[in-house]
Amino acid sequence: MNEDNHPTRGMIHMISRGATDGDSGRAGKARGRRLENFEIYRGADLPQDTVVSFGPEDLRGIxxxxxxxxxxxxxxxxxxxxKIFVDNGSSVNVLFKSTLDQMKVEGFEFEPVSTPLYGFAGHAIPPLGQIVLPLSLGTVPRRVTKMIAFTVVDTxxxxxxxxxxxxxxxxKAVASTYHQKLKFPVGKEVGxxxxDQMVARRCYEGIVKEDGKKTSVELNMIRKGRNE
Structure with missing residues (x-):
């Protein structure tokens, strides 16, 4: 056995495909513009963002x-x-129809989306559409709000x-499952x-119980397009 795991025998890349911002013509044109107008950060050109870090103090209460x-x-x-699941493996933000129905939002455009979502199990989940809503993270004074596109699914x-x-x-959020925190810059500070670990565990227990019924467990690691 090669304990240092060298030499390597090749490279295995993540298979990816599909858009993260809807499948309308407008979204497609926006993606095209981003691909044409890109930049590579080098040396002095690096953005001067607020440093987001984790330390031993972040483990207090865990x-x-x-x-x-x-x-x-x-x-x-x-x-x-x-009960919002933070999943950096998901190519889209998701809002479930039952949640949106309770919110009874008005004045926001609901855009049809036809590209199905696929989870680990490979089954297609047809979205109802996409809606852009204000999302706020943190508490004042370390609170920030942005308009975020959510794909709505009925499951x-x-x-x-x-x-x-x-x-x-x-x-620009950084998630740490070890520290059980999501951190993000708020100006020159960090929010x-x-x-709540008990909530997270109850959600997981519910998913395990429903696994045989093919429900929400398939939505973990969401992706758009069968080969995304």
Whole structure:
């Protein structure tokens, strides 16, 4: 056995395909412009962002050892929405129809989306559409709000929503499952969302119980397009 795992025998890349911002013509043109107008950060050109870090103090109050997911509460369209799963493996942000129905939002455009979502199990999940809503993370004075696109799906879930890579990128958020926190820059300061581990564990237990019924467990690691 080669204990240092060298030499390597090749490279295995992640298979990816599909858009993270809808499949309308407008979204396609926007993606094209981003591909044409890109930049590579080098040396002095590096953005001077606020440093987001984690330390021993962030473990205060955490029940250890654990393998808990990050499940947070955030404000969406002026509603405090609990049980939002933070998943940096998801190519889209998700809002479940049952959650959106409770919110009864008005004045926001609901755009049809035809590209199905696929989870680990490989089954297609047809989305109802996409809606852009204000999402706020943190508490004043370390609170930030951005307009975030959510893909709406009508399926059972232990969660009310999923924050995927698009939202994490927009907030420049850094997630640590070990510290059970989501941190993000707020100007020159750093805001944080702490996790209620008991809520996260109850959600997981609910998913395990429903696994045989093919419900929300398939929505973990969401992707668009069969080969995304």
């Amino acid at each position: 029940v250890a050892p654990h393998n808990d997911a990050l499940v947070v509460t955030a404000t969406i369209a002026n509603y405090d929405v609990a 059972l879930s232990e969660y009310n929503g999923i924050l995927g890579r698009p939202a994490l990128k927009d907030f 944080a969302l702490c996790v």
